[in-house]
Amino acid sequence: MSSGDTAWMLIATALVMLMTPGLALFYGGMVRSKNVLGTMMQSFICLGVVSIIWVLYGYSLAFGDDILGFIGAPVWLGLNGVGLEPGPYSETIPHLLFVAFQLMFAIITPALITGAFAERMKFSAFLLFTILWTSLVYLPVCHWVWGGGWLGKLGALDFAGGTVIHINSGTAALMAALIIGKRRGYKTQPIYPHNLTLTVLGAALLWFGWFGFNAGSALAANGTATLAFFTTQIATGTAALSWILTEKIVRGKPTTLGAASGAVAGLVAITPAAGFVGSTSAIIIGLVAGIVCYLAVLAKERLGYDDSLDVVAVHGIGGLWGALATGLFASYGAQGLFFGNPGQFLVQAIGALSAIVFSAVMTTVILLAIKHTIGLRVSEEDEVQGLDLSLHGETGYSIQ
DSSP states (O other), X not given: OOHHHHXXXXXXXXXXXXXXXXXXXXXXXXXXGGGHHHHHHHHXXXXXXXXXXXXXXXXXXXXXXXXXXXXXXXXXXXXXXXXXXXXXXXXXXXXXXXXXXXXXXXXXXXXXXXXXXXXXXOHHHHHHHHHHHIIIIIHHHHHXXXXXXXXXXXXXXXXXXXXXXXXXXXXXXXXHHHHHOXXXXXXXXXXXXXXXXXXXXXXXXXXXXXXXXXXXXXXXXXXXXXXXXXXXXXXXXXXXXXXXXXXXXXXXXXXXXXXXXXXXXXXXXXXXXXXXXXXXXXXXXXXXXHHHHHHHHHHHHHHTOOOTTOHIIIIIIHHHHHHHHHHHHOOXXXXXXXXXOHHHHHHHHHHHHHHHHHHHHHHHHHHHHHHTTTOSBOOHXXXXXXXXXXXXXXXXXXXX
16 A cells, blocks of 8 residues: 555545535525525435445445446445455545545535525435435446446546536436426515525635545546646636636626636536546636536526526536537547547437436426425425425524
């Protein structure tokens, strides 16, 4: 084992953990004040729910011995047999550390989806959804790409989760928005972010934590981690700029929310490519991400579905662009279309499409099952009152 790699991966794991509370702040600032705690709670509680799943069976089904290319074998249930010696996925860090690092990815993925149904989902339904979606959607797709499954064998490139995390959660977000329906008062009364200061703070924490997300995916303190770290910064800054420039052209003013959203779009888009592309490619990936994700937000308004916090536009579209861009610009450790390997782009497209279809179908089944059993949505009275009081008996702000 390497003490340097182990130290770096402990830090990277902590950085990725910080992203989930960062996401809570990012989302919490964008909802109305009566829903700030309910929205933050949905992200925060994933730290508990998914951790238990991961120990009991999640890690084993995601990373256990391959079964027909689809799912992992239950060889590490309860993490039995997982110790402090190096495991099958890294020769220089403890197996348990790899488990911990991958756990943080599993935690934030269902948390990302919550932005689509913010301000209207029952907390009990959310908990059940998180358990079912993590078990039936995240674990198989994770295994397909990273755990020895069929997409990994096909040669799909996903350095840190463009397909596994962002396309997967973005697709689920679209299904959730369509099935749960629009917020009461959507387009008939003003619905504005209540505290953009929180949102910018959340975006900053996401940006900071994302260095662990992407650079940590090298699983070592090496040159690949350095490359991923630098391309993450370049793409993110470029996307924040391209989003607000597009916003200025379309609507006349660049906004703080636009800068924060653009940064997250850049983070999403560079995630699958971070360790495979160079600095110039990272600029292009970020530039396009800021533009297309902003246009996707505008398209949502025309299409009329209520994805409250633009999960589909930022994570779904941003993740899709990033996955395809990896097939275009990969030049380190793999070659994309622009570097002599057009087949890689096709493989990336297959990977993205398979994740979209699987996530859409399975998420729909899960949501409809919950809808027709315990119910998905709070009552009209509870929604008008706000989820903070109606579901949790507290308020985010009090007047003394």
